[in-house]
Amino acid sequence: MNKLTITICPICDSKKMKKIMGDLSCEKIKHLFTVPNIVYYFCENCGEKLTDAENEIKIDQYFFKQLHKAKRAA
Numbered sequence: 001m002n003k004l005t006i007t008i009c010p011i012c013d014s015k016k017m018k019k020i021m022g023d024l025s026c027e028k029i030k031h032l033f034t035v036p037n038i039v040y041y042f043c044e045n046c047g048e049k050l051t052d053a054e055n056e057i058k059i060d061q062y063f064f065k066q067l068h069k070a071k072r073a074a
């Protein structure tokens with residue numbers, strides 16, 4: 001299966017996209033959280049961080065796990 005990789009920044013059309021594996025800060029429904037060990041793309045031109053569809057799902061799953069934890073603690 002061919003994996004889709006992001007090579008051009010959709011924001012500024014720059015080709016300076018860097019594939020990075022590490023922590024990524026996200027914001028969803030006004031919750032800020034950091035996802036560890038996620039693959040994402042960083043535009044060296046405008047600083048935009050992007051994730052592909054596969055990792056977007058991982059972020060969603062991680063986020064809802066964190067949300068559940070927070071609810072249980074409250």
Ligand SMILES: [Zn+2]
Binds near residue numbers: 011013043
């Ligand atoms: Zn860019």
